[in-house]
Amino acid sequence: xxxxxxxxxxxxxxxxxxxxxxxxxxxxxxxxxxxxxxxxxxxxxxxxxxxxxxxxxxxxxxxxxxxxxxxxxxxxxxxxxxxxxxxxxxxxxxxxxxxxxxxxxxxxxxxxxxxxxxxxxxxxxxxxxxxxxxxxxxxxxxxxxxxxxxxxxxxxxxxxxxxxxxxxxxxxxxxxxxxxxxxxxxxxxxxxxxxxxxxxxxxxxxxxxxxxxxxxxxxxxxxxxxxxxxxxxxxxxxxxxxxxxx
Amino acid sequence: xxxxxxxxxxxxxxxxxxxxxxxxxxxxxxxxxxxxxxxxxxxxxxxxxxxxxxxxxxxxxxxxxxxxxxxxxxxxxxxxxxxxxxxxxxxxxxxxxxxxxxxxxxxxxxxxxxxxxxxxxxxxxxxxxxxxxxxxxxxxxxxxxxxxxxxxxxxxxxxxxxxxxxxxxxxxxxxxxxxxxxxxxxxxxxxxxxxxxxxxxxxxxxxxxxxxxxxxxxxxxxxxxxxxxxxxxxxxxxxxxxxxxxxxxxxxxxxxxxxxxxxxxxxxxxxxxxxxxxxxxxxxxxxxxxxxxxxxxxxxxxxxxxxxxxxxxxxxxxxxxxxxxxxxxxxxxxxxxxxxxxxxxxxxxxxxxxxxxxxxxxxxxxxxxxxxxxxxxxxxxxxxxxxxxxxxxxxxxxxxxxxxxxxxxxxxxxxxxxxx
Ligand SMILES: Nc1ncnc2c1ncn2[C@@H]1O[C@H](COP(=O)(O)OP(=O)(O)OP(=O)(O)O)[C@@H](O)[C@H]1O
Ligand SMILES: [Mg+2]
Numbered sequence: 001x002x003x004x005x006x007x008x009x010x011x012x013x014x015x016x017x018x019x020x021x022x023x024x025x026x027x028x029x030x031x032x033x034x035x036x037x038x039x040x041x042x043x044x045x046x047x048x049x050x051x052x053x054x055x056x057x058x059x060x061x062x063x064x065x066x067x068x069x070x071x072x073x074x075x076x077x078x079x080x081x082x083x084x085x086x087x088x089x090x091x092x093x094x095x096x097x098x099x100x101x102x103x104x105x106x107x108x109x110x111x112x113x114x115x116x117x118x119x120x121x122x123x124x125x126x127x128x129x130x131x132x133x134x135x136x137x138x139x140x141x142x143x144x145x146x147x148x149x150x151x152x153x154x155x156x157x158x159x160x161x162x163x164x165x166x167x168x169x170x171x172x173x174x175x176x177x178x179x180x181x182x183x184x185x186x187x188x189x190x191x192x193x194x195x196x197x198x199x200x201x202x203x204x205x206x207x208x209x210x211x212x213x214x215x216x217x218x219x220x221x222x223x224x225x226x227x228x229x230x231x232x233x234x235x236x237x238x239x240x241x242x243x244x245x246x
Numbered sequence: 247x248x249x250x251x252x253x254x255x256x257x258x259x260x261x262x263x264x265x266x267x268x269x270x271x272x273x274x275x276x277x278x279x280x281x282x283x284x285x286x287x288x289x290x291x292x293x294x295x296x297x298x299x300x301x302x303x304x305x306x307x308x309x310x311x312x313x314x315x316x317x318x319x320x321x322x323x324x325x326x327x328x329x330x331x332x333x334x335x336x337x338x339x340x341x342x343x344x345x346x347x348x349x350x351x352x353x354x355x356x357x358x359x360x361x362x363x364x365x366x367x368x369x370x371x372x373x374x375x376x377x378x379x380x381x382x383x384x385x386x387x388x389x390x391x392x393x394x395x396x397x398x399x400x401x402x403x404x405x406x407x408x409x410x411x412x413x414x415x416x417x418x419x420x421x422x423x424x425x426x427x428x429x430x431x432x433x434x435x436x437x438x439x440x441x442x443x444x445x446x447x448x449x450x451x452x453x454x455x456x457x458x459x460x461x462x463x464x465x466x467x468x469x470x471x472x473x474x475x476x477x478x479x480x481x482x483x484x485x486x487x488x489x490x491x492x493x494x495x496x497x498x499x500x501x502x503x504x505x506x507x508x509x510x511x512x513x514x515x516x517x518x519x520x521x522x523x524x525x526x527x528x529x530x531x532x533x534x535x536x537x538x539x540x541x542x543x544x545x546x547x548x549x550x551x552x553x554x555x556x557x558x559x560x561x562x563x564x565x566x567x568x569x570x571x572x573x574x575x576x577x578x579x580x581x582x583x584x585x586x587x588x589x590x591x592x593x594x595x596x597x598x599x600x601x602x603x604x605x606x607x608x609x610x611x612x613x614x615x616x617x618x619x620x621x622x623x624x625x626x627x628x629x630x631x632x633x634x635x636x637x638x639x640x641x642x643x644x645x646x647x648x649x650x651x652x653x654x655x656x657x658x659x660x661x662x663x664x665x666x
Contacts, residue, residue: 055661060571081576088574101566103259104252115248116574168573 007072009176009208010034010057014066016234017049017056026052028234029066032226036175039202039209041219044228050212053228054178057210058091059083071175088117092169092207094198096181099165100153107149110134110167113174120172127173137167141197159190166198176208183218191218249579252570253586260559264591267555271595274548275638276602278541279631283607285534286630287622289527292318295439296490296519298370300499303327303335303506304488306513310529313522316347316488319357319440322415323349326485331512336489338505340498343368345490348452348483351423352415356397358445360452360483366392368492371439381405382432385448388477390431396442396615398433405430409445411455413464421464423455426473438621450481457481491516545638548595549645556588556649560656567657581654588646589639596635600627 012032018025026049034040044050055061056068059075062083068075071090075083092113100109111134114121124133138144141163153161162182169177179198183191199221202209211222219225257264296317304312305325314320336344345368348360366377366384382405385392391409403409407430413421428447436442454476458465471479493502499518506516567580575583604624611622627635 051661058572060661081578084571084574084576087572093572095569095572099569101252101569103255108255112570113573116579120574 007069008033009036009038009071010210011069012057012066013069015056015063015068016065017052017061017063019052025064025234027056027232029053029231030233032231034208034210036208037206039199039221039223040211041222041225042210042212042228043214043216043219043225044212044232045214048228049232049234050214050228051180053232054180054210054212057176058093058178059087085117088113089119090175092171092174092177094162094165094169094177094179094182097158097161097185099168099182100161102153105150105152106138106143106156106164107131107134109153109164110138110171112168113171117172120174122172124172130172134167134171137170137201138164140201141167143167158185159194162186162194163197166194166201170201170205170207173205174207176210177202179209179211181213182211183213183215191215195221249575249582250586250590253583253590256563256566256583257587257590263555263559267552267591268595268598270551271548271592271642272598272602274541274545275596275599275635276606277544278634278638279599279603279627280606281537281541282631282634283603283622285537288530291438291621292523292526294372296371298368298374298492299490299519300493300496301491301503301506301516302488302519302522303491303514303516306515309515309517309522310526312488312515312517313519313526315349316490317440317519319349319359319444323487326487327489327514328485328512329483331509331514332486332489334511335506335509335514336491338502340493340495340502341491342494343492345369346449346483346486347488347490348449348485349487350415351411351413351452351455353397353409353411353445354401356394356401356443356445357415357440358391358411358447358452360447360449360486362449365446369441369490371437371441375437377437377441378435380433380435382430385431385446385451387429387431388448388451388454388481389426389428389473390448390451391428392432392434392446393430394434394440394442394444394446395436397445398430403430403433405433411445411447425470426455426476449483449486453481453483454479545641549641552588552591552595552642553645553648556584556646557652560584560649560652563653564656564660567653568660571657571661577654577657580657581650584650584653585643585646588649589642592639592642592646596638 010033012029015027015029016025017027042050042053052061056063056075057070059070059078063076066076070086073086075086078086101112104112111124111130114124114130121130124130127133127136135144135149138148143160143163153164156164162185165182169179183194186194195218199209201207302312302316304316305323305327307324311321315323332344332346335341343364345365346361349357351358363384369377380395380398382392393403397403408427409430410422410424410427413423428451434441457476457479458469458471464470491502493499503516503518506514570580570583571577607622607624611624614622
């Protein structure tokens with residue numbers, strides 16, 4: 001990957017996406033470039049296609065037109081299982097809520113990505129082993145207590161669940177972390193603390209972070225703030241107000 | 247393998263439904279195997295009962311009926327054959343030996359059979375095995391009786407014990423030959439055939455206890471013969487129920503059969519045991535198939551139940567699938583997850599079913615043995631059972647594809663943002 005270190009983490013060109021053939025496009029993005037190690041905040045009203053964009057960046061959805069390049073790999077022409085492998089190896093995801101597998105304990109949830117990706121398993125092993133790395137990440141996010149490791153997600157507060165999810169996303173040092181409104185279930189105090197932890201972790205490892213929210217107040221500590229309306233030329237059906245940004 | 251471990255964890259998380267499903271599968275598997283076991287063991291047991299006998303001869307009637315009462319002691323004969331006809335037939339040059347059988351009496355529900363010493367010499371069962379004595383020997387005296395293993399074991403008889411024979415074959419005897427008790431002279435080794443349930447006396451003994459009877463009614467008390475007096479009387483039987491025939495060569499079978507069936511003096515029937523058994527199977531085939539159909543339906547119900555449980559779980563588990571996708575699981579692996587869950591359930595169900603089967607076999611075996619003389623061998627599953635189980639697993643695999651495909655589709659359509 002040394003040749004591609006010069007390339008941006010994410011590069012979007014002339015992207016158009018519609019859910020169904022014939023339906024109006026949800027996304028129409030001429031250009032979006034996220035540099036490596038950059039921490040980007042994407043802002044947009046509900047229904048403007050933020051989650052759809054993240055699915056495209058993470059290689060879950062395939063772009064209809066245009067190109068999404070993740071770490072130098074063009075996703076549109078990449079075969080299905082290669083996209084899955086790319087995501088498993090290089091992308092950590094955090095969702096809005098319901099982040100954890102209910103039947104696995106905290107530590108197993110955190111180490112889950114290294115079960116699916118050899119690359120992330122190796123990177124974790126290089127730092128002292130999968131379990132040790134999981135515990136280290138949990139400790140960094142304030143969940144170092146040993147009694148925490150064996151608990152079920154149902155026995156955690158929502159804020160604790162979010163931190164476990166963040167630890168999982170950071171497991172095995174993926175180059176890119178994608179977070180889809182991970183703080184919307186938290187109160188103001190916990191939002192700030194959670195965000196701080198996440199950002200400092202990403203800063204330590206030089207992780208690229210794409211963070212989506214409709215809460216403008218959270219945007220301050222980020223390197224860069226992007227409004228959906230500015231990059232997306234498509235007027236999403238549910239978006240209130242003027243659809244044509246820029 | 248990560249997926250299989252996940253599948254097991256997931257099942258453990260839903261252990262109540264998983265256990266219930268497992269038992270539903272277990273019961274259906276146990277039932278299927280039990281029906282199969284009963285079917286094959288019954289057949290084996292029937293086929294095991296007689297060997298080395300070329301022909302069975304009785305009064306004219308149904309061939310299956312003749313086989314049932316003469317060999318299996320099930321049901322009774324409507325007519326006997328006369329002693330003279332028997333003597334006449336047995337002198338046929340191709341006949342090597344005969345075993346006369348005289349049935350109709352019983353002892354505490356077990357059939358009493360009159361025969362002669364040729365029975366112990368020539369009767370064969372299983373793989374040409376002859377009868378062996380556990381204790382004592384054949385009957386010598388007029389009032390000697392030789393017990394089958396089951397009779398001796400169940401009723402706790404030993405050599406020298408005295409036994410009273412009841413008239414007729416009913417469970418509850420109203421008329422007993424209590425004036426002429428028999429002494430246990432021998433006990434046979436277990437054979438796993440109806441021989442075990444039979445009490446054997448000599449034809450003379452059989453005649454002795456009936457000699458002063460007329461048309462099924464005993465003589466008035468004052469005019470009965472004493473055991474001592476009866477020994478002075480001519481005890482040549484007037485008739486017998488049936489007889490088994492061994493030929494000097496198999497090739498003579500049809501010749502002798504024709505000879506018997508065409509016998510002028512008395513209507514008689516000679517059957518080949520194998521052919522009659524075959525006829526019996528085709529009679530039983532309908533019942534067997536009905537049983538098999540029902541147990542097959544139970545298996546289908548078990549599988550449909552599993553399918554319903556898996557499908558019902560899917561909606562609640564959409565988020566789980568999305569999370570797995572987000573950490574790198576491929577759609578194919580989601581598919582595999584669901585398949586392995588269903589298969590794990592089916593496998594555990596099979597194990598539970600085998601457990602239930604062997605437990606119930608263990609409990610039921612003595613009852614079946616003493617009631618029907620059929621030995622349900624508690625043996626490890628054979629090829630036939632393994633084939634049935636593989637068939638079941640294949641069906642389970644097919645069924646598992648349905649929830650797996652649904653989950654696969656969902657996980658693609660939902661992306662990483664599962665909807666409710
Ligand atoms: N699976 C789907 N099938 C069809 N249309 C969809 C699907 N998912 C989303 N959409 C549509 O795409 C548009 C963008 O949805 P998206 O989930 O990306 O919005 P969002 O910006 O994430 O909103 P929110 O802030 O509420 O999460 C919406 O109009 C939505 O109706
Ligand atoms: Mg969204």
